[in-house]
Amino acid sequence: MQIHPISCGLGYAFLIEGESGLVLVDCGSPHQEKKVLAIMDALGRQDLKLIWITHAHYDHYGSAAALHAKTGAPVGVHPADADALRAGRSDLGIVRGVGHLFPLGLGIAKVFVPLPPVNPEVLLEDGASLADFGLAARVYHTPGHTPGHSSLWLEDGTLIIGDLIGQDSRARKQSLLATDWQALQQSLARMQALNPRRVYSGHSPRAIPGDEFCSL
Ligand SMILES: [Zn+2]
Structure with a gap:
């Protein structure tokens, strides 16, 4: 299974070549859609089936509305983060350490580059399969960083x-x-128990x- 990490502003998008379609996991900050479209062009594939968002943060769904408009692919997320996407929110929760700088940075970023809201049409709960979108993968609800944070388990032992x-x-x-913070720790332990072969994180x-x- 080919996975293409794409630098998209503050975060990374991951374009996965499934058996019968492409699935994109996250899409970076606003105005990064051209980077994803360029990789699709380079691959000669336009069959994007799903834009899956791991969580409702500025640097993970910023280009979701634009990519949906350009490709027609639906946007998906766990239901617990759906309202934040619809409202164009990026809730930071309880910050620690240098994380205290993030609300200020996000506030400034949103003034200059607003976060477009997007309507998630695909809402999937823990354990849902992505077979309908051409990918042998499963969604796990991994709350803590946000209430609706999710991870993707691919059949080949890759975890995103x-x-x-x-x-x-x-x-x-x-x-x-x-x-x-407690749920975050529990979610991490659950993902470690899967014993993945390799792991991609968002940055x-x-x-x-x-x-x-x-061993983390
Ligand atoms: Zn985040």
């Missing part, structure tokens, strides 16, 4: 986990932003080896 963890040169525990193109992820 949004901001459930942080990542710079190494993977690290999420230590800056959460709406529920790096590097796949984290499974043993590095499980």
Whole structure:
């Protein structure tokens, strides 16, 4: 299963080539849609079946409305984050450490580059399959960073986990932003118990080896 990480402003999008269609996981900040469309052109594929959003943050669904308009692909999210997408909200929860700088940074960013609201047409609960969208994958509800944060488990042992963890040169525990710090820890333990082969998080193109992820 081919996965193409795409740098989209403050976050990464992940374009997955499924058996019978493309699925995009997250889409970065606002006005990043051309970067995704360019990769689709390069692949010679226009069969985008779904734009799945791991959680309702500025740097993860900022270009969802534009990509939906250009491709016609529906936007999907866990129901608990759906209202935030509809309202164009990016709730940061209880910040820690340098995370205290984020509300200020987000406030400034939203003044200059507003966050377009988007209507999620596909609402999937924990355990739902993406087979209808041409991808052998399953959605897991992994709350904590936001109430409706979700992760994607692909059949080949790849896990895409949004901001459930942080990542710079190494993977690290999420230590800056959460709406529920206890739930965040429980969600991480649940994903580690899956023993994934490799893991992609929302702010790096590097796949984290499974043993590095499980030792967090
Ligand atoms: Zn986030």
